[in-house]
Amino acid sequence: MVKITDDYLNNKKEFTDAGIKVPTYDIKKKNGATKWVHFGGGNLFRAFHAAIADRLLESGDLDAGIVVAETHDKDVVTDAYKKFNDRILRVITHEDGNFEKELFASVSDALYFDQSNPDGWKKLFKIFENPALQLATFSITEKGYNLWDSQGNLLPAIEDDIKNGPEAPKNNMASLTSLMFARFKAGKYPMALLSTDNFSQNGEKLEKSVLTIAKGWEKNGLVPSEFVDYLQDDKKVSFPLSMIDRITPNPSETVSDKLKADGFEDYQIFHTPGHTNIAAFTNTEEVHYLVVEDDFPNGRPALDKAGVILTNRDTVNDADEMKVTTCLNPLHTALAVNGSLLGFNSIAKEVSDPDMLNLIKQIGYVEGLPVVTDPKVINPKKFIDQLVNKRLPNPYSPDMPQRIAADTSQKLSVRYGVTIQHYIDDPKRDPKDLHFIPLVLATWCRYLMAIDDQGKPFEPSRDPMLSELQPKVADIKLGEKTDVHAHLKDILSNKKIFGYDLYEIGLGDVVEGYFASQISGVGAVRKTLEDTLSKYAKQI
Numbered sequence: 122m123v124k125i126t127d128d129y130l131n132n133k134k135e136f137t138d139a140g141i142k143v144p145t146y147d148i149k150k151k152n153g154a155t156k157w158v159h160f161g162g163g164n165l166f167r168a169f170h171a172a173i174a175d176r177l178l179e180s181g182d183l184d185a186g187i188v189v190a191e192t193h194d195k196d197v198v199t200d201a202y203k204k205f206n207d208r209i210l211r212v213i214t215h216e217d218g219n220f221e222k223e224l225f226a227s228v229s230d231a232l233y234f235d236q237s238n239p240d241g242w243k244k245l246f247k248i249f250e251n252p253a254l255q256l257a258t259f260s261i262t263e264k265g266y267n268l269w270d271s272q273g274n275l276l277p278a279i280e281d282d283i284k285n286g287p288e289a290p291k292n293n294m295a296s297l298t299s300l301m302f303a304r305f306k307a308g309k310y311p312m313a314l315l316s317t318d319n320f321s322q323n324g325e326k327l328e329k330s331v332l333t334i335a336k337g338w339e340k341n342g343l344v345p346s347e348f349v350d351y352l353q354d355d356k357k358v359s360f361p362l363s364m365i366d367r368i369t370p371n372p373s374e375t376v377s378d379k380l381k382a383d384g385f386e387d388y389q390i391f392h393t394p395g396h397t398n399i400a401a402f403t404n405t406e407e408v409h410y411l412v413v414e415d416d417f418p419n420g421r422p423a424l425d426k427a428g429v430i431l432t433n434r435d436t437v438n439d440a441d442e443m444k445v446t447t448c449l450n451p452l453h454t455a456l457a458v459n460g461s462l463l464g465f466n467s468i469a470k471e472v473s474d475p476d477m478l479n480l481i482k483q484i485g486y487v488e489g490l491p492v493v494t495d496p497k498v499i500n501p502k503k504f505i506d507q508l509v510n511k512r513l514p515n516p517y518s519p520d521m522p523q524r525i526a527a528d529t530s531q532k533l534s535v536r537y538g539v540t541i542q543h544y545i546d547d548p549k550r551d552p553k554d555l556h557f558i559p560l561v562l563a564t565w566c567r568y569l570m571a572i573d574d575q576g577k578p579f580e581p582s583r584d585p586m587l588s589e590l591q592p593k594v595a596d597i598k599l600g601e602k603t604d605v606h607a608h609l610k611d612i613l614s615n616k617k618i619f620g621y622d623l624y625e626i627g628l629g630d631v632v633e634g635y636f637a638s639q640i641s642g643v644g645a646v647r648k649t650l651e652d653t654l655s656k657y658a659k660q661i
Contacts, residue, residue, distance in 0.1 A: 122386040125205045125401045129224055139384040141210065142223040146178050148207075153184030154253035155229070157422060158245070160297070161260040162191035162202065162231055163397070167209045168369045168405035170258060170317070174227035176427035183422050186229030190245055192261060192293050194395035195233040198241075201399040202231035205387060210402040212376050214517035220379055221407075234296065236289065249300040250307040255419045256315055257297075259327065260365075263320045263531050264585055265293050266330045271530075271586055271617045275333075283337030287344060290334075298334040301358070302344060305351050311418035313359045317411065319366075321445045321535045322438075324414070328360035361414035362434055364441035366449060368512060369405040370520040371398040406518050408507060412440040412498060430498050439496035446539035447489035448504045452481040453525050454536050455561045456513075458568045460522025461579065462646050468520040472513045476647070479654050482509060482661045483557040492543035492550070523582050529565055530586040530618055537562065538620030545626060553627050556657040560650070562619070562628075563635035566609055567646060570594050574646040586618070600642040605633045 123135040129143035136143045159170055166189065177183035189207075191197050207228040213221040232241030248254060259265070268279045275283070282295035287303075290296045297314075304310050314331070316323035335352055338344040352358050372390045380388040380402060387401035413424065415431040425431050430440075444450065456471050459480070465471040472478050485505045493501050512518070537558050544550040569591050573579050576599055581587060593612060597603050613623040613632055623629040638649040 122384050124386045125208050125210055125224065129226070136224065140220075140222050141385070144175060144179060144224065144226050146226070148178070148186050148226045148229055151178055151183070151185050151229070154251055155185050155188050155248050156183070156253055156255045157185075157187045158190060158248060158254065158257045159187050159260070160190045160192055160234070160257060160293075161262075161265075162189045162197050163193075163260065164371065164399065164403045164405075165260045165365075165367065165369045167225075167403040168211050169365070169367050169409060169411070170260070171209050171225045171227050172211060172223075173411075173424065173427040173429065174422075175225045177422050177424075178227055180423075180426060182426055186227050188245070188248060189228055189231040190234040190241075191231065192234050192265070192296070194393055194397045195235070195238065196391075196393035196395055197397055197399055198231050198233045200391045200393060201401065202228065205401045207231050208401075210380075210385070210387075212380070212402055212404045213407050214373070214376065214404050214515065215407055216511060216515040216517065218517060220376065220517070222380075222383075236291070246300060246303050249304045252308060252310040252419075254304075254310070254312055255421055256313040256417060259314075259316045260318055261293060262528065263318055264528050265318070266316070266323075266326045267531065267585075268292070268294060268330050268333055271589060271615060273617065279334075283334060283341065286338055286341070294330040295334050298331050298338075301331065301352065302335075302348055305348050309351055309357060311357045313361055313417045313419065313421065315361050315363060315413065317363050317365045319445070319450070320532065321441050321539070322362065324360040324362040331360075355416070356418055359416040359418050361416045362437040362441065363414065364410065364412040364437055364444055366411075366444055367405055367409035368518060368520055369403065370518060370524060372400040372402060373404045373517070373519040375517065375519060376402065376404045404519075406512055406515060408512055410440075410444075410499060412437050412496075432498060436496055436498060439494045440499055442539060443493050443496055443499065443501050443504065445535060446537075447493040448485060448501055449508055450532070451489065451536045451540070451558070451561075452485050452508065452513075454529060454532060455481055455484055455557075455564075457522045457525035458529065458561065458564045459646070459650070461526050461581070462564065462568055462574050464573060464575070465522055468522060468525070469514055469516045469518065471522060472509070476650055476654060478509065479658055480557060480560075480650065483654070483658050484561070485509070486661050487659050488555055488558055489540050492540060492547065526568070526582040528584050529568075529582075530584050530590065533562065533565065533618055534620035541621065541626065541628070551627075553631065555628070556653060559628050559631045560635050560653050562623070563632045563639060564646065566594065566612060566632070566636050567639045570597060570640075572599065574644055576643045597640055599640055599645070603637075603640060605637045605640075609633055609636060
């Protein structure tokens with residue numbers, strides 16, 4: 122048996138016998154000043170960003186490891202990093218059943234970044250005060266950037282942070298802004314703040330959140346106006362856009378069992394009190410993309426040598442729109458809400474269902490692909506081909522509809538709204554020509570009832586708007602006559618959710634019609650899907 126903390130440099134054979142590739146570098150001897158900090162120590166970072174850093178450490182293009190700042194769950198730091206000397210075992214699960222295993226030692230330190238942890242708090246401030254720091258990357262999920270409620274008002278916790286100033290921030294964005302204020306005071310040093318979270322315009326949303334906090338502090342006389350100027354000077358601080366794509370589900374029991382059989386001792390999966398599933402290993406798919414706007418005012422690691430596509434802002438926007446609004450994320454959300462209602466607990470199993478496969482093909486190829494802009498660096502049709510034929514059906518990539526369904530209210534305006542906008546803007550098209558996108562929007566409203574297609578209760582995935590939205594559909598009973606408009610009008614007219622008042626663009630009544638069909642009785646979600654496919658589906 123081999124442990125992840127064993128000496129991989131001097132006892133390489135033990136790892137090789139277990140089928141694990143190991144680094145050739147000693148992270149303790151890579152003692153340059155920290156150039157790269159990453160916020161969010163979850164599975165995506167462990168499978169992707171850590172691999173990029175590993176490649177650069179191997180090639181000598183990086184002389185210090187990444188410092189990971191976990192902001193959500195302190196137990197991730199203790200149970201998945203410190204317990205294993207900050208090392209990571211990545212397992213790529215190929216669709217043919219081959220598991221490719223590799224040890225990363227690219228994390229130089231992991232800390233819980235919260236004022237309740239003074240040591241980690243002080244350590245990160247010291248790093249941000251060092252001119253050598255070039256970039257901070259983020260994988261904190263879309264909601265980690267949000268400062269506003271569904272009506273566009275600042276959340277009470279954010280108002281408190283703005284009132285209290287940079288000395289005692291509580292929210293992630295306020296804490297980041299406080300770090301940047303420390304960097305400003307230390308010497309107005311430049312750096313890039315690079316969101317690599319999976320949503321459109323991620324850099325712009327990060328910039329908006331940071332500036333909202335900073336301008337609030339300035340208004341209250343808590344920081345000088347020069348600090349806001351510093352953040353808005355793109356020669357000092359940049360907020361590059363990115364498009365990231367690598368399906369990285371929670372650690373898999375199948376992978377855990379295989380690691381145990383192969384002689385890897387640290388195969389156990391941990392479920393923290395903060396509801397994080399994590400392990401010494403992370404499992405992910407082979408296919409991956411990271412397209413980044415090449416805007417780094419303090420220089421950057423040679424990211425392109427590790428497979429990152431560096432390009433201009435317009436190309437990133439096009440690649441992002443292709444993936445997030447057409448070729449992957451809308452398909453994922455369709456699978457998420459339908460899968461939760463129809464009793465699927467595996468994406469791979471779900472896409473083996475002919476109806477579900479046909480649904481996502483209609484959304485991707487028929488409704489989305491004709492209006493998407495080709496980013497050139499990635500071919501949109503080949504991307505969908507790869508997704509539906511190779512990636513989603515991979516039985517060794519144990520992704521679940523319930524994981525993808527998290528925070529759906531925060532995703533709909535981007536995942537479907539951009540395509541809808543193309544139909545509005547094109548004089549030859551009409552949003553009413555869309556059939557399957559409105560069906561998914563109706564299915565999400567049906568999902569809010571938390572009653573599956575067999576009439577049994579289920580627990581919806583976490584979402585910041587559940588408490589606001591679920592009461593609007595709570596009294597609906599399957600098979601009973603219901604005033605659908607009265608129940609859905611406040612939801613479907615909410616521009617924060619969809620990007621539009623759906624009634625104003627002619628889709629509100631369409632969504633209501635699908636929803637009315639879906640609540641007509643047990644099995645009506647499946648029946649509505651079958652009927653819609655029968656009536657509108659085009660041959661692919």
